[in-house]
Amino acid sequence: MATSKKDAFYRYHAARLRLPEDKLRPIYDDELDGKKKPDDPFEVPDKMDVFFKYSYGGQSRFFREIFHHERLLGAKCPACGKVYCPPRSVCPRCYEKTEWVNLPGTGKVVAFTIQHYSTSAFVKKVPFLVAYVQLDGADFLMMANIEMDDVTKAKPGMPVKVAYRPEKSGSITDIYFEPLAD
Amino acid sequence: MPEVAIIGVGCTNFRGRHPDKTYFELAFDAAKAAFEDAGIDKADVGAAVYGIYNDFFQRQYQPDAFVHDYLGLPPIPAVRVNTGGATGGSALRIGYAEVASGLYDIVLVLGVEKCADCFDYFTKNPVPEVLRAILYTSDMTYDNPIGRTAASGFALAVLAHMQKYGGPTEEQMAKVSVKNHGNALKNPRAQSGMKITVDDVLKSPKIVDPFKRLDNCLYTEGAAAVVLASRRKVAELHPKKPPIWITGLGAALDWAFPGNRESIAEFHGCRLATKKSYDMAGITDPLEQFDLAELHDAFTGTELMSYEDCMFCEPGEGGRLIDDGTVWPGGKLPVNLSGGLIGCGHAVGATGLMQTSEIVWQLRHEAGARQAPNARRGLVQSIGGTLCAWTVSLVLERMD
Numbered sequence: 001m002a003t004s005k006k007d008a009f010y011r012y013h014a015a016r017l018r019l020p021e022d023k024l025r026p027i028y029d030d031e032l033d034g035k036k037k038p039d040d041p042f043e044v045p046d047k048m049d050v051f052f053k054y055s056y057g058g059q060s061r062f063f064r065e066i067f068h069h070e071r072l073l074g075a076k077c078p079a080c081g082k083v084y085c086p087p088r089s090v091c092p093r094c095y096e097k098t099e100w101v102n103l104p105g106t107g108k109v110v111a112f113t114i115q116h117y118s119t120s121a122f123v124k125k126v127p128f129l130v131a132y133v134q135l136d137g138a139d140f141l142m143m144a145n146i147e148m149d150d151v152t153k154a155k156p157g158m159p160v161k162v163a164y165r166p167e168k169s170g171s172i173t174d175i176y177f178e179p180l181a182d
Numbered sequence: 183m184p185e186v187a188i189i190g191v192g193c194t195n196f197r198g199r200h201p202d203k204t205y206f207e208l209a210f211d212a213a214k215a216a217f218e219d220a221g222i223d224k225a226d227v228g229a230a231v232y233g234i235y236n237d238f239f240q241r242q243y244q245p246d247a248f249v250h251d252y253l254g255l256p257p258i259p260a261v262r263v264n265t266g267g268a269t270g271g272s273a274l275r276i277g278y279a280e281v282a283s284g285l286y287d288i289v290l291v292l293g294v295e296k297c298a299d300c301f302d303y304f305t306k307n308p309v310p311e312v313l314r315a316i317l318y319t320s321d322m323t324y325d326n327p328i329g330r331t332a333a334s335g336f337a338l339a340v341l342a343h344m345q346k347y348g349g350p351t352e353e354q355m356a357k358v359s360v361k362n363h364g365n366a367l368k369n370p371r372a373q374s375g376m377k378i379t380v381d382d383v384l385k386s387p388k389i390v391d392p393f394k395r396l397d398n399c400l401y402t403e404g405a406a407a408v409v410l411a412s413r414r415k416v417a418e419l420h421p422k423k424p425p426i427w428i429t430g431l432g433a434a435l436d437w438a439f440p441g442n443r444e445s446i447a448e449f450h451g452c453r454l455a456t457k458k459s460y461d462m463a464g465i466t467d468p469l470e471q472f473d474l475a476e477l478h479d480a481f482t483g484t485e486l487m488s489y490e491d492c493m494f495c496e497p498g499e500g501g502r503l504i505d506d507g508t509v510w511p512g513g514k515l516p517v518n519l520s521g522g523l524i525g526c527g528h529a530v531g532a533t534g535l536m537q538t539s540e541i542v543w544q545l546r547h548e549a550g551a552r553q554a555p556n557a558r559r560g561l562v563q564s565i566g567g568t569l570c571a572w573t574v575s576l577v578l579e580r581m582d
């Protein structure tokens with residue numbers, strides 16, 4: 001295959017996949033150079049993606065309070081008194097509409113694990129902590145990241161408090177937890 | 183007398199990648215083998231159920247419609263089932279209902295999964311992209327953005343279990359890996375047959391505490407198919423091979439936000455589903471009544487927790503059964519003679535049906551070098567989702 005045709009293949013797919021061209025090279029060279037046999041698997045770059053303008057619906061206020069005011073809310077069921085965080089607009093146990101309540105943002109780690117490996121979106125972040133946190137004032141556990149300098153110092157039962165990122169995106173990663181001092 | 187029997191099974195090799203086959207081509211191989219095994223023609227099939235987990239893995243939404251087309255089954259009805267790791271078991275459950283209800287006499291239940299066409303161009307490795315595809319099936323608002331993986335969910339449950347009961351230990355988990363990799367050596371379809379030691383497992387790279395690389399199953403490609411027939415049809419067909427009857431079936435879908443559960447240290451839904459299958463089949467003492475079991479060992483620690491959820495022992499005692507030989511080949515209740523997910527591989531939609539096929543071969547005494555002597559009754563457990571949200575439990579028996 002003429003070099004220009006090969007370049008065109010890589011250029012086309014790099015643009016379409018929004019990847020640097022050098023990440024695709026030289027994976028497809030054997031095919032492009034005509035070195036494959038007629039019945040060898042023919043492989044091509046591809047991807048699936050969809051863009052969103054996603055609405056949080058009845059949970060919107062939870063994210064808006066974090067985003068604008070750095071406040072953590074829970075959702076309290078007026079019937080059973082249970083407080084949900086992550087919040088729910090209705091109580092799945094009683095089918096009652098919940099009410100927003102302020103949470104102090106403190107809690108304790110019920111169980112945590114150190115991720116030494118993760119998806120392609122997080123591979124650069126390892127090692128990091130994923131934990132179930134029992135928030136003060138809430139009745140159920142929240143899965144969350146705990147950020148601390150030495151992840152090996154994490155302990156079950158460790159008290160933690162919510163922290164807010166200075167630059168917010170409107171997603172749940174605007175908050176994380178860190179060990180409560182002393 | 184039970185209503186539904188398995189009269190044929192077919193299973194492809196489980197391999198890290200089948201670059202020479204698409205998902206529908208893998209499905210074809212399994213279906214053809216199952217029809218031959220059952221001694222039926224595709225024209226005899228009344229309906230189909232397809233277990234396919236991840237649309238990204240196949241690079242296709244609604245892949246079931248195309249499987250159906252490539253199998254030449256139109257226009258008979260078919261549905262697709264997806265319950266994560268439990269997909270194979272769930273497909274079998276729907277097939278069971280279609281036959282037991284009298285709607286159809288013969289139903290094809292087929293599971294298939296690709297995965298390793300996913301590819302991370304930055305690390306030149308499929309795995310990180312496979313994990314990313316899986317994480318689209320976790321909650322997208324609260325769980326997906328924090329970088330957790332399927333392994334970390336199960337790791338948290340195992341850690342909570344260790345805190346509550348003082349076990350299992352990392353050595354006990356490593357023994358499960360040694361057992362299942364070893365069992366797979368006798369399974370020609372298996373991806374990861376290996377003779378390894380406890381030390382090999384403990385020294386393998388950490389993935390997600392407390393799991394090391396050899397505590398985890400690998401993602402795999404493959405297909406497995408099961409042909410179900412009604413009691414009436416079995417009497418009419420007189421199949422050459424002994425029919426294997428589904429005598430117990432239970433299922434559950436627990437809270438998918440496990441923080442909503444009473445406890446994350448046990449899989450309550452799994453226990454309830456298993457109990458339901460036992461009640462239906464009249465199982466009161468599983469250790470005595472089962473000859474073998476295929477459990478969903480996506481991770482070593484969860485196989486040990488399953489011994490407890492399947493009531494082979496009391497809660498907290500799972501580790502004892504790997505220590506005392508009970509679940510090893512030749513033990514009182516061998517678990518995962520196929521190699522399970524750790525040894526044979528985890529081709530998600532196909533996994534539960536591969537494990538069902540294994541029990542069928544074992545009960546027919548066709549399992550060759552890994553045959554459990556005089557096996558008459560076996561258990562298949564299919565679980566999936568965040569911290570075992572879905573469970574399907576099946577009791578299979580030979581009754582001739």
Ligand SMILES: [Zn+2]
Nearest residue numbers: 077080091094
């Ligand atoms: Zn309520």
